[in-house]
Amino acid sequence: MNRLGLLMAIAGALTAAPNDTFLLRGVTVHPVTGPKIENTSLLVQDGKIAEIGPKIVAPKGMKVIDAKGMHVWPGFIDSATDTGMNEISSVRETVDTGEVGTFNPQIRAAVAVNPSSEHFPVVRGNGTTSMVLMPGGAGGRGGPFGRLGGGDGPLIQGQASMIHTDGWTWEEMEVNRSVGMQVAFPDTPRIPGRFAAMLGMDRPQTTFADMDRQRLDRIKRLADFMTDARRYQKAKAAKEPGFRTDLKFEAMLPVLEGRTPLVMVANKQKNVREVIKFADEQKVKVVLAGTDDFGNTLPDLKAKNIPVILGPTYELPAEEDHAYDEPFTRPGEIFKSGVKFAFGSFGTQFARNLPYNAANAVAFGLPYDEAIKAITINPAEIWGVADKIGSIEKGKWADLIVTDREDPLEITTNVKHMFIRGQAVDLTSKHTRYYEKYLNRP
Amino acid sequence: MRIAILLAGIAAGLAAQTVVLQNGTIMTVTKGTFKGAIVIKDGKIVEVGDKVLVPTGAQVIDATGQYIIPGIIDCHSHIAVESINEGSVSVSAMVGVGDNINPEEIEIYRALAGGVTTANVLHGSANAIGGKNVVLKMRWGKDAEALRFEGAKPGIKFALGENPKRQGNPTQPGQRARYPATRMGVEDVIRDAFTEAKSYQASWKEYEERSKRGERALPPRRDLKLEALVEVLEGKRLVHAHCYRADEILMLIRTADEMGFKIKTFQHVLEGYKVAKEIAAHGAGGSTFSDWWAYKAEAYDAIPYNAAIMHKKGVLVSLNSDSAELMRRLNTEAGKVMKYGGLTENEALAMVTINPARQLEIDNRVGSIEAGKDADLVVYDKNPLSVYAKVQKVFIDGTKYFDRDTDISERNRKALEKKRLLDAEKARQDEQKKQGMPPARRTGE
Incomplete structure (x- = not known):
C-alpha cells in the first residue's frame, strides 16, 4: 500500500x-x-x-x-404519555390512542408511534430521553386517562410501550415494546355536566345505586376475562386437541405469568381499594396510575408493594373542600408512606414540563433527591428497565x-x-x- | 377635651391601619429590585425604599429572606362567574359576565393562594363578538359587588378562528348550524356589526343635534347590543380579541382600521410572533400562554418563544392562564420567558404584573410597587420566578387575604367541622330511618 x-x-x-x-x-x-x-x-x-x-x-x-x-x-423518563401517537389532540385523525372495543390486550402502543412527530424534539429539549406510551391515551381525545372505564367504554386498552425520544423508526426508538397492560379500571360513569347539557346531551335518568351496580358488573367482566385467559393458558400448556391461538389471550400470558404488570388507571380511593383487592384475587403485578385521591389507601399500597405513577402535580384539588395545595403535596405524602412512585406527564402538549412537575413537588415537601429519582431511577425500576437506564x-x-x-x-x-x-x-x-x-x- | 379624645381615637385607628413590610427583597417591577420596606396605609402604598421611617404604632411584618412582588394580574380568566358563553348568536355584545358573579367560588381563593390579586374575567369565545367582561379583585369573603375592580375600564370579548366557527359546523345530529362557519364569515360578522353600530351612532348624533337646535325629534330606540359597540368605536370599551392564527389577527387589525376602532389586546395570539410588526403598529397588546401548543389545529404553530418575539418587536405582552389551575402559578409561567427567548427577570415579571395592568388600563392603581398605588402585594419564600417559590402572604388594598401559615393551621379545625357536619347528617338520617321514613333517593345530579 x-x-x-x-x-x-x-x-x-x-x-x-x-x-x-x-x-x-x-x-x-x-x-x-x-x-x-x-x-x-x-x-x-x-x-x-x-x-x-x-x-x-x-x-x-x-x-x-x-x-x-x-x-x-x-x-428523564416520562412514565405516562401519548407523545408521538397524538399530534393535535382535538383532531381525531391525528390521534392514535383509544381503540374501539372492551378488551384489547393484543394491541401495542409502539407500532403507532410517528417518529417524525414534532413533539419528540420538543420534549427532548427539556431533558426527556425515554417515555412510556399509553395505548388508551393520556389526555387526547383518543381516550383520555380521565375516561375511567365508565359506561360501555374500554376495559383493557392495550400494551404500554417504553420508547426512546429519538430514532429513525419506531423500532429503533423501542426500549421495551410491552412494559405494562393498560386497564381503565371500572368507575362510576361520570354524569355529563353543564357542558354536555349545553351540547344538548341527555343527562341519564339513573340512580347512583344503578350506576354503582354497573361498575361492579364491569369489575366482574374484567375478572371473567382473566379467568378465560387462565383457561386458555392451561389449554395451551396441556396442548389440548383443537387448541387455537387467540391473540387477545396470548397477549395476557405475560400478565398471568407475572412478567408484565397491569397498569390500573383508577382515580379515587374507592377504586384504589378495589384495584388492591383485584390484584390480590388475581395474583398479578399491578402498577397504579392517574389517582388523584388516595384517601387512606397508601399503607395498603405499601404493604402490597404496588408502585404508583403520579399524574401531573399541576392539577386542581380533587374536591372543593380539599386543601388548595393538595396536588402539590401529594408526591411528598406518597414518598413518606414508602410507596414507590414515578411521575408521568399524562399528556402530550405539556410533556416537556415533566421536570417542573417534579420540582413543584419539592417546593411542597418532597425531598429533592426523591423528585429526581421519580423521573429517573424509580420509573426505570417500576418498568423493569433499570439494568439499562x-x-x-x-x-x-x-x-x-x-x-x-x-x-x-x-x-x-x-x-x-x-x-x-x-x-x-x-x-x-x-x-x-x-x-x-x-x-x-x- | 372631648375633641382631643376623639382625635386620639382617630389617630389610633389610622395607626392600626398602617402596616410595614420590612427586610424583604422588593421587586417593584417599575423601579428596580432592592432590599427594603413598604409602608401601607389605608390600603395604599405610601412609601417604598431601602430605608423607610416606620410610623409609630405601625404593624411591622418581617419579610427577611422573602420576596415581595406586586399582585399578579391574570389578563384572561373565566373564574367566579356562573356562565361565560352566550353562544346562541354571533354577536352577543348585549350580555356581560359581570351580571352573574359568584363570590363563593373556591377558585377565587385558589387564585389568591397563587398570588393573583386581579383577574380580567372574560366572556367565552363561542361567537365573533362576545359579551362584556368584568375585572375582579380576589377579595375572598366579600360579596359580588365588592369583588369588582372599581373604576376599571369596561371591555368586551371578540373571538376569531375555530371557536366561533364551530357552531357553523355542527357535530351533533340535529344541531342547527349558526353563521359563521368560516374565517371569511367571522370577518363579515364583525364588519356587519360595526357597520350597523356606526349607523346607530349616527342616528343618536342626529337626534342630539336636532334636540340641541330645539327641533322636536324622537330618540332612537336604545339597542343594548349596538350601544356596547358604539362604546368600542368611541374608545370607551376595550376589545380583547381571542385569536390564534396570523391571518385572522391581521384580518381583525384591518377590519378595525376600516371601521375606526382599536384592539386593546389580542388574547392567546399564539401566532402573534408571525405578525408582531403589524400588532405593534396597530398599538395592540398581546396576552398569551407561555407554552401551550398542539391542542387544536390552529395551535399547531404555537411556540413558547411567542411572548419573547412579540416583546422584542415592540408589542406590550402579558402572560395569562385562561384556567383556574394555571392561574395559580403565573409566576413560573413568567419564568418560562426567561428560558424561551432570554428575557430578563424584570421583563418576565412585568408580563404578569404591570403589562396586564396597562392592557386593562388599571396601571394607575396596580401592577407595580410604587407609592400611591393600591397595596396589592404578594410575599414569596423564594424568588418568584423559580419553580420552587411558594406564596406566603397576599395583600389586597393593604388587607391580608391569604396567609399560608394560617391556611395550614386552620386545616385541622376545618376537618373536625366537616366531620361534625357529616356525623350530624348521618344521625339525622338514622333518626329518619327509625321513624320509618324512606331514605332520600340519590339521583344522578
Whole structure:
C-alpha cells in the first residue's frame, strides 16, 4: 500500500468510527444512585457508560467533548404519555390512542408511534430521553386517562410501550415494546355536566345505586376475562386437541405469568381499594396510575408493594373542600408512606414540563433527591428497565443530558447536550426553528 | 377635651391601619429590585425604599429572606362567574359576565393562594363578538359587588378562528348550524356589526343635534347590543380579541382600521410572533400562554418563544392562564420567558404584573410597587420566578387575604367541622330511618 492509500485508510477508519463513543470532560456527574462526582470525566463506549473518573485519557482519535462546568444527569423518563401517537389532540385523525372495543390486550402502543412527530424534539429539549406510551391515551381525545372505564367504554386498552425520544423508526426508538397492560379500571360513569347539557346531551335518568351496580358488573367482566385467559393458558400448556391461538389471550400470558404488570388507571380511593383487592384475587403485578385521591389507601399500597405513577402535580384539588395545595403535596405524602412512585406527564402538549412537575413537588415537601429519582431511577425500576437506564452507572446505556446549571428541574436551566445510547441527539425543534425564522422577519 | 379624645381615637385607628413590610427583597417591577420596606396605609402604598421611617404604632411584618412582588394580574380568566358563553348568536355584545358573579367560588381563593390579586374575567369565545367582561379583585369573603375592580375600564370579548366557527359546523345530529362557519364569515360578522353600530351612532348624533337646535325629534330606540359597540368605536370599551392564527389577527387589525376602532389586546395570539410588526403598529397588546401548543389545529404553530418575539418587536405582552389551575402559578409561567427567548427577570415579571395592568388600563392603581398605588402585594419564600417559590402572604388594598401559615393551621379545625357536619347528617338520617321514613333517593345530579 502506498503512503496515500494508508492515509486514506486511516481517514476512513476515523470517519467510520462509531459516534456512540466519546469522552465528556470537565463535568460534574450526578449518578442519581450515588453521590455527585465533581470535576470529572465520563467515558462512553459503544453507547454505554464505560468509566467515570478525573484521569481518563481519551484514546487517540476518540471524540472529546469539553463541557467544562456543566452537569451530567441521566435522561428523564416520562412514565405516562401519548407523545408521538397524538399530534393535535382535538383532531381525531391525528390521534392514535383509544381503540374501539372492551378488551384489547393484543394491541401495542409502539407500532403507532410517528417518529417524525414534532413533539419528540420538543420534549427532548427539556431533558426527556425515554417515555412510556399509553395505548388508551393520556389526555387526547383518543381516550383520555380521565375516561375511567365508565359506561360501555374500554376495559383493557392495550400494551404500554417504553420508547426512546429519538430514532429513525419506531423500532429503533423501542426500549421495551410491552412494559405494562393498560386497564381503565371500572368507575362510576361520570354524569355529563353543564357542558354536555349545553351540547344538548341527555343527562341519564339513573340512580347512583344503578350506576354503582354497573361498575361492579364491569369489575366482574374484567375478572371473567382473566379467568378465560387462565383457561386458555392451561389449554395451551396441556396442548389440548383443537387448541387455537387467540391473540387477545396470548397477549395476557405475560400478565398471568407475572412478567408484565397491569397498569390500573383508577382515580379515587374507592377504586384504589378495589384495584388492591383485584390484584390480590388475581395474583398479578399491578402498577397504579392517574389517582388523584388516595384517601387512606397508601399503607395498603405499601404493604402490597404496588408502585404508583403520579399524574401531573399541576392539577386542581380533587374536591372543593380539599386543601388548595393538595396536588402539590401529594408526591411528598406518597414518598413518606414508602410507596414507590414515578411521575408521568399524562399528556402530550405539556410533556416537556415533566421536570417542573417534579420540582413543584419539592417546593411542597418532597425531598429533592426523591423528585429526581421519580423521573429517573424509580420509573426505570417500576418498568423493569433499570439494568439499562435510570442512572449513570457503568454498563448502563449512555442516556444522558448535559445541563448548563446544576439543577435540571429549574426552569432557567438549559439542556445543552443530549445522548441516547451514546448518540448525540439534535436539540433543535420546530419551536427553536420558528423562533430563529420569525425573530429575523424583516 | 372631648375633641382631643376623639382625635386620639382617630389617630389610633389610622395607626392600626398602617402596616410595614420590612427586610424583604422588593421587586417593584417599575423601579428596580432592592432590599427594603413598604409602608401601607389605608390600603395604599405610601412609601417604598431601602430605608423607610416606620410610623409609630405601625404593624411591622418581617419579610427577611422573602420576596415581595406586586399582585399578579391574570389578563384572561373565566373564574367566579356562573356562565361565560352566550353562544346562541354571533354577536352577543348585549350580555356581560359581570351580571352573574359568584363570590363563593373556591377558585377565587385558589387564585389568591397563587398570588393573583386581579383577574380580567372574560366572556367565552363561542361567537365573533362576545359579551362584556368584568375585572375582579380576589377579595375572598366579600360579596359580588365588592369583588369588582372599581373604576376599571369596561371591555368586551371578540373571538376569531375555530371557536366561533364551530357552531357553523355542527357535530351533533340535529344541531342547527349558526353563521359563521368560516374565517371569511367571522370577518363579515364583525364588519356587519360595526357597520350597523356606526349607523346607530349616527342616528343618536342626529337626534342630539336636532334636540340641541330645539327641533322636536324622537330618540332612537336604545339597542343594548349596538350601544356596547358604539362604546368600542368611541374608545370607551376595550376589545380583547381571542385569536390564534396570523391571518385572522391581521384580518381583525384591518377590519378595525376600516371601521375606526382599536384592539386593546389580542388574547392567546399564539401566532402573534408571525405578525408582531403589524400588532405593534396597530398599538395592540398581546396576552398569551407561555407554552401551550398542539391542542387544536390552529395551535399547531404555537411556540413558547411567542411572548419573547412579540416583546422584542415592540408589542406590550402579558402572560395569562385562561384556567383556574394555571392561574395559580403565573409566576413560573413568567419564568418560562426567561428560558424561551432570554428575557430578563424584570421583563418576565412585568408580563404578569404591570403589562396586564396597562392592557386593562388599571396601571394607575396596580401592577407595580410604587407609592400611591393600591397595596396589592404578594410575599414569596423564594424568588418568584423559580419553580420552587411558594406564596406566603397576599395583600389586597393593604388587607391580608391569604396567609399560608394560617391556611395550614386552620386545616385541622376545618376537618373536625366537616366531620361534625357529616356525623350530624348521618344521625339525622338514622333518626329518619327509625321513624320509618324512606331514605332520600340519590339521583344522578
